[in-house]
Amino acid sequence: MRYACLIYYDPKKLFGGSPEANAALSECANYDEVLKESGHFVTAEALELPESAMTAQVRDGKMSAVDGPFMETKEMLGGIIIIEAPDLNEAARLAAGHPLARIGAVEVRPVVDFSTPPPQL
Amino acid sequence: MSEAQARAALEAAYRTEKRRVLATLIRLLGGFEAAEEALHEAFAAAADRWPRDGVPQNPYAWLVSAGRFKMVDRWRRQARLAAALPDLKVLAESEPELAVSEDIRDDELRLIFTCCHPALAPDARIALTLREVGGLTTEEIARAYLTRAPTIAQRIVRAKARIRDEALPYEVPARAELPARLDSVLRVIYLIFNEGYAATEGPSLTRADLSAEAIRLGRLLVGLLAETEALGLLALMLLHEARRTARVDAAGDLVLLEDQDRSLWDRRLIAEARNLIERGMASRRVGPYILQAAIAAVHAEAPAVAQTDWSQIVALYDVLVRIEPSPVAALNRAAALGMRDGPEAGLEAVGAAMERGGLDGYHLAHAALADMQRRLGRHEAAKASYGRALQLARQPAERRFLKARLAQLSARGE
Structure with missing residues (x-):
């Protein structure tokens, strides 16, 4: 199964210059290699800060695009890794191994399998 | 060796050796987490090497050795990187003898007893046993128990943290401790069986799979440890299983034992159970499982209810x-x-x-x-x-x- 590991962090903390944060940052590239070596890696991208982002929305057929998001929350989505893992526990173990899990948090989301019916809410 | 042959050998090894390799790696590397990482590395290495170098004579030993090597190598690199973790450094440098010759069965037993340790919450024992010993995925366990995968995942994560934090020993209990510890193992297996057997609600197929899994665990246990009560539990499960198709009618209604069509009972399973009961009874140390199995066998062997x-x-x-x-x-x-x-x-x-x-x-x-x-x-x-x-x-x-x-x-x- 494929899982998306969504990496959230507080930029003030991650880029604040603390030795822990700097160590975590320097290990990030290495962790991609670890995942490649073990055969879990599918793809990964780090994201620029939200100040370089746009948000697009269509309402009543009209498109609006605003800059941002500028959310009040301190933690922001900063990167995505897609991995292939046999189950959720294995995916969670791999997510916990990411250096940024020590500074921020990594959300593990199963990638939708379109052969199964959509959820009923 | 052709690529296809190597792939087939690898798939076979994944099915048959995965659990045993994991059980040994937990002992060698001192924990679930490192062992799981090493297990994956070992199979990744096999996928790379076996097509080139051929399938090793003893895949189990090859995988254990490859997994351990990869982990120790990684720890060495990390220790150099962080210049920390002195205990890991010691471990990496000491190169303990690879104890492949040691009885592999002991490692499998260690794994079973650890997953069913009484210090773990009962729910956690079940989830951990199904995943680590049974090889089910978190998602499969969640479906069988009609619950969400993150709930099961958390149970497993917490149980492993508890094993680590409380340093629960990875060992087969000593003789004096064995009856009580075995009782916890048998209880876990029987609970899994009953979950699949008693339920008439929900997706019945996956529930029936739980019973099949419990029987598989029971057979594994009996193969490793021929204690009377282990034989008794397996016999008891087989006797229930033998009646599965007869206990519910076409409309899904329960049929009492006395009203069941006895020609539907699975004679092969009943004979196997009878064999296990005889083996168990020979020890003269009877317990509740073997007695319940013996009772079920008397029912199973009566040609009609009147002849019970x-x-x-x-x-x-x-x-x-x-x-x-x-x-x-x-x-x-x-x-x-x-x-x-x-x-x-x-x-x-x-x-x-x-x-x-x-x-x-x-x-x-x-x-x-x-x-x-x-x-x-x-x-x-x-x-x-x-x-x-x-x-x-x-x-x-x-x-x-x-x-x-x-x-x-x-x-x-x-």
Whole structure:
């Protein structure tokens, strides 16, 4: 199964210059290699800060695009890794191994399998 | 060697060796987390090397060695990187003898006993055993237990943290400790079996898989540790399983043992169970599982309900009630007595069992009472007892059965 590991962090903390944060940052590239070596890696991208982002929305057929998001929350989505893992526990173990899990948090989301019916809410 | 051959060998090794490789790596690397990482690395290395170098003669030993090497190598690199973690450095440098020659079976037993450790919450023991020993995925366990995958995942994560934090030893318990620790293992397996067997709700297929998985675990355990009670539990599960198709009719309604079509019973499973019971009984140290299995075997071997050897069943219950006095065992003994000596004696025995307490909220106690009253022609009392049982019963199939009995009595009363 494929899982998306969504990496959230507080930029003030991650880029604040603390030795822990700097160590975590320097290990990030290495962790991609670890995942490649073990055969879990599918793809990964780090994201620029939200100040370089746009948000697009269509309402009543009209498109609006605003800059941002500028959310009040301190933690922001900063990167995505897609991995292939046999189950959720294995995916969670791999997510916990990411250096940024020590500074921020990594959300593990199963990638939708379109052969199964959509959820009923 | 062709690529396809190597791939087939690898897939076969994944199916048959994964659990044993993991069990040994946990011992060698000192924890679940490192072992799981190493396991994955080992199979990744095999996918790379086997097509080139050929399939090793002993895939288990190759995988253990490759997994351990990869992990120790990674720890070395990390230690250099962080210039920290002195204990890991020591481990990486000491290069302990790769104890592949040691009895692999001990590692599998260690894994089972650790997953069923009494220090873990009962729910966690089940989830951990199914995943680590049974090889089910978190998602499969969640589907079988009709719950969400993150719930099961958390249970497993917490259990592993507990094993690590409390430094639960990864070992086969010593003789003195064995009965109590084995009891926890057997309980976990039996709970898994019953979850799949008793449920008549939900996606029945996945639930039946749980019973099959429990039987597989039971066979594994018996292969590793031929203790009487392990043999007894496996025999008991096989005897239940042998009757699976006969216990529910086409409409999904429950069929009582006495009304079941005995030609549907799986004779092969019954013979296997009988064999296990004989092996277990030879030790002369009987316990509740082997006794329950022996009782189930007497039922299984009766060609018709009228030919059931009720005397033998009552005698076996007498021993069971003595070694493990429980309200339910006393109730079952009373019901068997009713079959041997007639409903009058049965009614008295069921009444006595209920007076000793612990059965008031148990629907089957009231149903047993109702059954004796019905056979004695005391229809009003029987109706009241069936009504009480119906109030307490939760399972749809059981409720339908009780309602049908009530309807029969009401029809007769008019």
